[in-house]
Amino acid sequence: MSLIKVTNLTFAYDDSYDSIFENVSFQIDTDWKLGFTGRNGRGKTTFLNLLLGKYEYSGTITASVGFEYFPFPVQNKENNTLDVVMDICPDCEHWQLMRELSLLKVSEDVLYRPFESMSNGEQTKVLLAALFLKENMFLLIDEPTNHLDLHARKLVSHYLRSKNGYILVSHDRAFLDNCVDHILSINRTNIEIQKGNFSDWWENKQRQDNLELAENEKLRKDIKRLSEAANRTSHWSDEVEKTKNGTRNSGSKVDKGYVGHKAAKMMKRSKSIEQRQLSAAEEKSQLLKNVESSESLKISQLTYHKQQLVELDRISIHYGDKQVCRDVSFTIEQGDRIALSGPNGSGKSSLLKLICGETIAYTGTLRAGSQLKISYVSQDTSHLKGDLSDFARSSGIDESLFKSILRKLDFSRLQFEKDIASFSGGQKKKVLIAKSLCERVHLHVWDEPLNFIDVISRMQLEDLLLEHSPTILFVEHDSEFCNHIATKTVELNV
Incomplete structure (x- = not known):
C-alpha cells in the first residue's frame, strides 16, 4: 500500500477563461478500486492526464507508483492481436496473458487474428487483459463500457472486482456498484472521496x-x-x-x-x-455551494394520426455475404418506449438506421407511416464542430430552447462561446440529445445516447421520458436506464 498525494492542484487550459481545478488537495490509496464520477466537463479525463504528466500545473502530485492509461492507442490494427498485446506489454508471459483472457471469457484463437477483425467489445477485453499485466502500476481506466453490451459489462465488472489499484471513470451505475470500493467525485466546488460503491455515494449525496x-x-x-x-x-x-x-x-x-x-x-x-x-x-x-442543478427538461412530441407508427415483419439485414440480424419482427405504437437489446454485432444500429430511412440491404417487410417524422441520435459525434448558434440554425431548431436545454444539462454560459469540436465526449452527446429534444417529431430513435454522459444527466433524461412518455426506440447498455425506462424490450440474437 502507498499513497498518491495531490496538494493545492491548480490547472487551466491555455486557451480557457476558467480553471478546471483550483487549490485541490486529497489522497488516494493505491490499493483502492476507485470509481471516478462527476458531471461532463468537470475534468475527469483532464485529471488522469495530469497524473500521466501530460500538462503543466501548479501544486504537487506525488506517488511512488507509475501510471498506465486505458484505452491504449493501437497504431497498427492490421497486426495480429498477440503482436498488439506484446507491443503494450513486452515482458508478459504467455500463460499470464491466457489467465487474464480466460477470466474475461476471451478464446485463445483471437490472438492469431488481426486486431481489427475483432468487435469493439472483444478489443476492449483484450486491452484490459494487457493493462492488468502491467506490474507496479496504478491503472487509469477511462470509460471502458462504451463499446460493451449488457452481458460484457457484467463480465468486465466481475473481472475488475477481482482486481485492485485503479481509478475507473464510468457513468454506468450498476457497473460501478459491482466493482468499486471508493468514489472520487468532482463536485461543483470541491473534490471529495467517500468509502463505498456508487449507490452508497449517491445516498450520501x-x-x-x-x-x-x-x-x-x-x-x-x-x-x-x-x-x-x-x-x-x-x-x-x-x-x-x-x-x-x-x-x-x-x-x-x-x-x-x-x-x-x-x-x-x-x-x-x-x-x-x-x-x-x-x-x-x-x-x-458563498455557502450556497454543492447542490447540483438538475432542473427538469421538457419535450413536446407530435401526435401521429394512427396508433401504429412502424412495423417490421421478418426483417433480415445483410452486408455482402454477412448477415447481421435475421427474422426480426416487432411494431412501434404511440407511447412505446422500446429498448432494442442484443450482443455487439447483432444488428441493432443497422435496424435503427433502416427505420430512419437509410439505404440498407434487407429482406422482409418494413411498414412506416406516411408523413412520419423521426429524430435520430447517432453514436457518432465526430462531425460536430463550430458555433452552437450556427449549429441550431443549420439544424432548423429554436436556438433559445436548444441552449436552455443545454443549460439544464449543466452547460455553463462560457461553454456557449467555445467551438463544439473542443467539447468533451459527454458534452457532444448532450448537443445531439438537446437537438433531438427540440425537434417536433412523432418518434425518437436514439442509438446509445448515454455514451460518455454523466450520471446526473442520465437521471434527468430518465425523468423526462417517464414524465412526458414520448414514443422512443433506443439502444442502450446502461441496465439501470433500460430497467427504468423501457415499456418493451426487443431482444436480438447474432
Missing part, C-alpha cells in the same frame, strides 16, 4: 443535498433580511440628512449646522452597520 437545500433556504432568508436591513439603514440616514432643509413641528427654524452634524454622525454609523450587514450577506451567499 442526496442526504447531503437535502441538508444543504434546507441550509440554503435559511441562508437565503438571512441574506434577504440582512439586505433589507442594510437598505433601511441607508434610507434612515438619508431621511435625517433631509431634515436640514425642513422645519421643526413647532414652526421654528431648524438649526442646519446642528442637524447636519447629527446627520453626519448617523450617516457614518449607518454606513458601518450597512457594510457589516452586506458583508454578512455576502459571506452567507
Whole structure:
C-alpha cells in the first residue's frame, strides 16, 4: 500500500477563461478500486492526464507508483492481436496473458487474428487483459463500457472486482456498484472521496443535498433580511440628512449646522452597520455551494394520426455475404418506449438506421407511416464542430430552447462561446440529445445516447421520458436506464 498525494492542484487550459481545478488537495490509496464520477466537463479525463504528466500545473502530485492509461492507442490494427498485446506489454508471459483472457471469457484463437477483425467489445477485453499485466502500476481506466453490451459489462465488472489499484471513470451505475470500493467525485466546488460503491455515494449525496437545500433556504432568508436591513439603514440616514432643509413641528427654524452634524454622525454609523450587514450577506451567499442543478427538461412530441407508427415483419439485414440480424419482427405504437437489446454485432444500429430511412440491404417487410417524422441520435459525434448558434440554425431548431436545454444539462454560459469540436465526449452527446429534444417529431430513435454522459444527466433524461412518455426506440447498455425506462424490450440474437 502507498499513497498518491495531490496538494493545492491548480490547472487551466491555455486557451480557457476558467480553471478546471483550483487549490485541490486529497489522497488516494493505491490499493483502492476507485470509481471516478462527476458531471461532463468537470475534468475527469483532464485529471488522469495530469497524473500521466501530460500538462503543466501548479501544486504537487506525488506517488511512488507509475501510471498506465486505458484505452491504449493501437497504431497498427492490421497486426495480429498477440503482436498488439506484446507491443503494450513486452515482458508478459504467455500463460499470464491466457489467465487474464480466460477470466474475461476471451478464446485463445483471437490472438492469431488481426486486431481489427475483432468487435469493439472483444478489443476492449483484450486491452484490459494487457493493462492488468502491467506490474507496479496504478491503472487509469477511462470509460471502458462504451463499446460493451449488457452481458460484457457484467463480465468486465466481475473481472475488475477481482482486481485492485485503479481509478475507473464510468457513468454506468450498476457497473460501478459491482466493482468499486471508493468514489472520487468532482463536485461543483470541491473534490471529495467517500468509502463505498456508487449507490452508497449517491445516498450520501442526496442526504447531503437535502441538508444543504434546507441550509440554503435559511441562508437565503438571512441574506434577504440582512439586505433589507442594510437598505433601511441607508434610507434612515438619508431621511435625517433631509431634515436640514425642513422645519421643526413647532414652526421654528431648524438649526442646519446642528442637524447636519447629527446627520453626519448617523450617516457614518449607518454606513458601518450597512457594510457589516452586506458583508454578512455576502459571506452567507458563498455557502450556497454543492447542490447540483438538475432542473427538469421538457419535450413536446407530435401526435401521429394512427396508433401504429412502424412495423417490421421478418426483417433480415445483410452486408455482402454477412448477415447481421435475421427474422426480426416487432411494431412501434404511440407511447412505446422500446429498448432494442442484443450482443455487439447483432444488428441493432443497422435496424435503427433502416427505420430512419437509410439505404440498407434487407429482406422482409418494413411498414412506416406516411408523413412520419423521426429524430435520430447517432453514436457518432465526430462531425460536430463550430458555433452552437450556427449549429441550431443549420439544424432548423429554436436556438433559445436548444441552449436552455443545454443549460439544464449543466452547460455553463462560457461553454456557449467555445467551438463544439473542443467539447468533451459527454458534452457532444448532450448537443445531439438537446437537438433531438427540440425537434417536433412523432418518434425518437436514439442509438446509445448515454455514451460518455454523466450520471446526473442520465437521471434527468430518465425523468423526462417517464414524465412526458414520448414514443422512443433506443439502444442502450446502461441496465439501470433500460430497467427504468423501457415499456418493451426487443431482444436480438447474432
